Amino acid sequence: MKYSVFSLIHQAIRGQKDWTPAWRDPEPKDEYDIILIGGGGHGLATAYYLAKEHGLKNIAVLEKGYIGGGSVGRNTTIVRSNYQEPGNIPFYELSLKLWEGLEQDLNYNVMMSQRGVLNLYHSDGQRDEYARRGNAMAMHGVDGELLNRDQVREMVPFLDFENGRFPIQGGLLQRRGGTARHDAVAWGFARGADSRGVDILQNTEAKQIRVENGKVVGVETNRGFIKAKKIGIVAAGNTTRVAETAGLRLPIESYVLQAFVSEAIKPLIPCVITFGAGHFYISQSDKGGLVFGASLDYYTSYAARGNLPAVEDTIEEAMAIMPGISRVRLLRHWGGIMDMSMDGSPIIDKTTIEGLYLNCGWCYGGFKATPGSGFCFAHLLAKDELHPAAKALRLNRFETGHVIDEAGTGAQPNLH
Ligand SMILES: Cc1cc2nc3c(=O)[nH]c(=O)nc-3n(C[C@H](O)[C@H](O)[C@H](O)COP(=O)(O)OP(=O)(O)OC[C@H]3O[C@@H](n4cnc5c(N)ncnc54)[C@H](O)[C@@H]3O)c2cc1C
Secondary structure, three states, X not given: OOOOHHHHHHHHHOOOOOOOOOOOOOOOOOEEEEEEEOOOHHHHHHHHHHHHHHXXXXXXXXXXXXXXXXXXXXXXXXXXXXXXXXXXXXXXHHHHHHHHOHHHHHOOOOOOEOOOEEEEEOOHHHHHHHHHHHHXXXXXXXXXXXXXXXXXXXXXXXOOOOOOOOOOOEEEEEOOOEEOOXXXXXXXXXXXXXXXXXXXXXXXXXXXXXXXXXXXXXXXXXXXXXXXXXXXXXXXXXXXXXXXXXXXXXXXXXXXXXXEEEEEOOOOOOXXXXXXXXXXXXXXXXXXEEEEEEEEEEEEXXXXXXXXXXXXXXHHHHHHHOHHHOOOOEEEEEEEEEEEEOOOOOEEEEOOOEOEEEEEOOHHHOOOOHHHHHHHHHHHHHHOOOOHHHOOOOOOHHHHOOOXXXXXXXXXXHHO
């Protein structure tokens, strides 16, 4: 069913009676050409691009819960491509370009809003580092502007510029960055994939990847065994658990990250703002709630739950740049599981098992990567070759030393 202004008018006149479900609820087939384990943003985007770009249809997406229940529906919705490392920039820029046309492509309103992402700097050293990042972006044709304090003040006058510990000196602005509605992205890709023949199997958990003679043959699920020629693991925070069933140990650790939403207030924050002297980021949703987050919980866990100590740490950082919101009430907060890689950058690659492919290591940055990840993973699955924009995102970089360490913190996943 195509969504348009005419279908809206038609439904309004007909009493909203003719809407059809956005995707089917099919029974699993005995066999698929490709099974994707994980119905988050990345699994659904991969299925969509496999069907759309490569004409493949005999595909299943296995989702142990419901579509949008994982991190794709739990994140703080920031979309950007302001990366510094040459291995990352082309990939994230491809993803941002796909975001820019995504609503037309999917015929679905994902509420993409290019309101800008502003990274604040608080010292001379940090200014130089941001200038370097901006130059690296410019060399790859990515937009970025280094703003001084007055220019930042003009955009966001309510910040605490004179903070005793972390005075704001300026910021790096990417105007094409912004936000999108997280679960709408999952729904849009699910609808697009389904309409091209992909089976989306909710409440279907992959229990065991079956491997015979070094080659995948299928997946044991709670709904029985399903044969497959190729299998893609796209399980984000649960990647290590799924990979373990095929005997793989990966350079990934899972941690909880929390998101926070306040009560709705009048429009205040015009863009996404990040605090450079800590790790705090904030934007305002179209409903008026302040949407924000900070660092990981610093211990490994598969529990997608919020907890109170992180509230205090997060709010402390908020107060360092925005004391003006101190009386706004927190409405809710929750957690999601992050698949943190050893260098903070993702992996899109084949594994040593024939027919088994890997898409993981998204850390906190996987939402913005959703279309790019799906596009490049679909390319790999369909053609058995790496997409040029993702050619650095290899699994063996941790053996060869070609790591892509944006944060410069070394092999400490919880610090990336
Ligand atoms: C609080 C928070 C804030 C964030 N903020 C941002 C942000 O602002 N910008 C940004 O770019 N990124 C952000 N992220 C990161 C981003 O959300 C994730 O990196 C990204 O969503 C992960 O990819 P996904 O959508 O495929 O994951 P998910 O939605 O988690 O999908 C994985 C799916 O696999 C399923 N699964 C797992 N095991 C199995 C199994 N055995 N069988 C079948 N299915 C299985 C899960 O149920 C899940 O639905 C944030 C994350 C969180 C939690």
